[in-house]
Amino acid sequence: MEQLQTVKKFFRWYYFNNSEKIKAPESTESREFGYRDFNGNMVRHLSFKSEGEYRAFLVKTVPKSVYYSVAFYIDPTAPMESKGWIKADLVFDIDIKDVSEKIKENSFWICKKCHSFGRLPAPKVCPNCGSEVEEVEWVCDECLNEVKGAALDLLNILTEDFGLSKKEISIYFSGNNGYHFYVYNEEMRKMGQQERMEIVDYITMKGFDSSVYSKNIPENGFMINRKRVPVDPNVTVDIKRVFRAPDSLHDESGLAKKEVDSLESFDPLDKAVVLPEEPVEVLMYYMPSIRFKGETFGPYKQEKVKVPAYVAVYAVLKGLAEFTENRSG
Amino acid sequence: MESFLGVEDYAKYPFLPESISYALRRNPNLSVDKIDSIEIMGFEPKVVLDVTRKRLITGIKSGVSPKLDDVHHEISLVSFIISMIAVRFIDDQVVYSRFAIAEARRSEGYLLEEIEKNPRGKDVAKVIFEKVSNVKLNQLDQGFLIPLSDFIKFSVKGETSWKLVNRWVYMGNVYVKHNELAHMFREISMKSIIERINKMPKPAVKGSLLELIKEIEEAKPRPRTIAYTGKMPPCIEFQMNQLKQGVNIPHSARFLLATYLINIGWNPEDIVELFRTAPDFNEKITKYQVMQISGAKGSGTKYMVPSCEKLLTLNLCKRDETCDNIKNPLQYGRFKKRT
Numbered sequence: 001m002e003q004l005q006t007v008k009k010f011f012r013w014y015y016f017n018n019s020e021k022i023k024a025p026e027s028t029e030s031r032e033f034g035y036r037d038f039n040g041n042m043v044r045h046l047s048f049k050s051e052g053e054y055r056a057f058l059v060k061t062v063p064k065s066v067y068y069s070v071a072f073y074i075d076p077t078a079p080m081e082s083k084g085w086i087k088a089d090l091v092f093d094i095d096i097k098d099v100s101e102k103i104k105e106n107s108f109w110i111c112k113k114c115h116s117f118g119r120l121p122a123p124k125v126c127p128n129c130g131s132e133v134e135e136v137e138w139v140c141d142e143c144l145n146e147v148k149g150a151a152l153d154l155l156n157i158l159t160e161d162f163g164l165s166k167k168e169i170s171i172y173f174s175g176n177n178g179y180h181f182y183v184y185n186e187e188m189r190k191m192g193q194q195e196r197m198e199i200v201d202y203i204t205m206k207g208f209d210s211s212v213y214s215k216n217i218p219e220n221g222f223m224i225n226r227k228r229v230p231v232d233p234n235v236t237v238d239i240k241r242v243f244r245a246p247d248s249l250h251d252e253s254g255l256a257k258k259e260v261d262s263l264e265s266f267d268p269l270d271k272a273v274v275l276p277e278e279p280v281e282v283l284m285y286y287m288p289s290i291r292f293k294g295e296t297f298g299p300y301k302q303e304k305v306k307v308p309a310y311v312a313v314y315a316v317l318k319g320l321a322e323f324t325e326n327r328s329g
Numbered sequence: 330m331e332s333f334l335g336v337e338d339y340a341k342y343p344f345l346p347e348s349i350s351y352a353l354r355r356n357p358n359l360s361v362d363k364i365d366s367i368e369i370m371g372f373e374p375k376v377v378l379d380v381t382r383k384r385l386i387t388g389i390k391s392g393v394s395p396k397l398d399d400v401h402h403e404i405s406l407v408s409f410i411i412s413m414i415a416v417r418f419i420d421d422q423v424v425y426s427r428f429a430i431a432e433a434r435r436s437e438g439y440l441l442e443e444i445e446k447n448p449r450g451k452d453v454a455k456v457i458f459e460k461v462s463n464v465k466l467n468q469l470d471q472g473f474l475i476p477l478s479d480f481i482k483f484s485v486k487g488e489t490s491w492k493l494v495n496r497w498v499y500m501g502n503v504y505v506k507h508n509e510l511a512h513m514f515r516e517i518s519m520k521s522i523i524e525r526i527n528k529m530p531k532p533a534v535k536g537s538l539l540e541l542i543k544e545i546e547e548a549k550p551r552p553r554t555i556a557y558t559g560k561m562p563p564c565i566e567f568q569m570n571q572l573k574q575g576v577n578i579p580h581s582a583r584f585l586l587a588t589y590l591i592n593i594g595w596n597p598e599d600i601v602e603l604f605r606t607a608p609d610f611n612e613k614i615t616k617y618q619v620m621q622i623s624g625a626k627g628s629g630t631k632y633m634v635p636s637c638e639k640l641l642t643l644n645l646c647k648r649d650e651t652c653d654n655i656k657n658p659l660q661y662g663r664f665k666k667r668t
Contacts (some may be wrong), residue, residue, distance in 0.1 A: 136381070160499070194644050199481070209489060
């Protein structure tokens, strides 16, 4: 718990120093907000009247993670069945584990107690001490490029097949291992679950039948290059979901959910790093090497090291390190 | 574009808002209590009522309203309005659906004729479709482009060929062939007619129209009630309720119902009875198809119930928490039928 209190200190620093840059969603007052605190409690059905009120909440509460609804409601604070659903942003979630083969090679397990570790597949319990083990997905440049490639494919489908303008689409690095897409097209916002499932099936090519498809091409029509993008169907179809808030910090990495200006040149391990540079001492149980802001850290194995706060928080939240001194407060 | 359509078009597509406005403008005295004395273009009230009778009885019995090409357009148009009044008086969703699909099919036939035969037909078809659906189309040689969100809204649910993933989609438009546009037109028209009837206040009918209504009551489908015990899977229960309400459920949903009920031991006659409330019910075809599915005809193989995964891709899955861990609707608890 003390470890998390130290993480909270850095989260507080971020929200205090950046609150002016954090954007509230369109029609803030119509959205349901929710957050998880540093004790693990989830609170939902909140509402804010303005961007100012939302920012003040972030600075005061310092949530471990914060979310708001893709939906617009008449009364966002009412119980779910009586909120009065109006419409919802169409959203997509691309996760690295569904895209990248490389991430599977990089990932590993670590014992929560004795910190032994090894390659996947993970044993049921630690072979050294019999305690619980945890799987850790470890990103690398290659796997981040693979997920970016999938995001570019999705962007192509949205703009070329679905004819959406780039102004109707926002792309965010999720803050951990993937990308989130928002579509603000009013016709699509009105779609229900079944209609969104049709969209997901198109993107994931579920139910594709080439012999049926070939009969549905117009005479003299050109072939369209179809590419499958493995978006998470549950995210898109859930029209009442609370989705991680843009510019907020991810509770499993300490990185920010950052808007992407240009996918081709976006480097998440640079742009999403928002915690302080201040050196902090941590005991690294085990951490493979990782590149942040162009600098490589690690590999570390059972050693005390001084690293920038953003590296320390990343390692602690992944269960790979502990702060050596209590810095909460 | 208002002047583009004439009275002949209004008679072919009488449920369009402007067709109804035209009829009411031309016959300001058209009201329930004056039906026995209404004269259209010099024709006696009996003529108008006879046309209405033909329209309704043929439509409800056969599933397609007669074209009435030999009838004066104005009379044809008014007979549609009187038919709606009669159907509303009966106050039964199954009759609403049956009447609506019969009318929608009649107009679908005209729409296809326009596209295939008439030189200016594609333009007319485009205008008519746009008027009934509020959707803007783009015309191609062999079909039309329809906006993506409208395609998803109006496509036939549960059919592989209608799934977006199997369609040609470009710059926010989906390509549909002429016959597919006509099919969508039928579904949209049917919904629009039912909506219009539902919005009408229940009329106080008397005189000759009341006599006609008695004849329609006799012509309407009368399914036997089939008693059963046990709980159906939600996907089956949903489609059975839809059928009861006269909803025109897709072929894939009918296949699901038939395979499921045969596999839990219903006899084919009871299943045919269940489909009697379908707006497009045809006893001969339904019997043949149910017998095929049961294995009593055709290849002799009893068809399997589609898996839950297949139902999910066809948008027929209505799963709830009780469906956990099942892969086929048949695994949804034991089911006993009581006859």
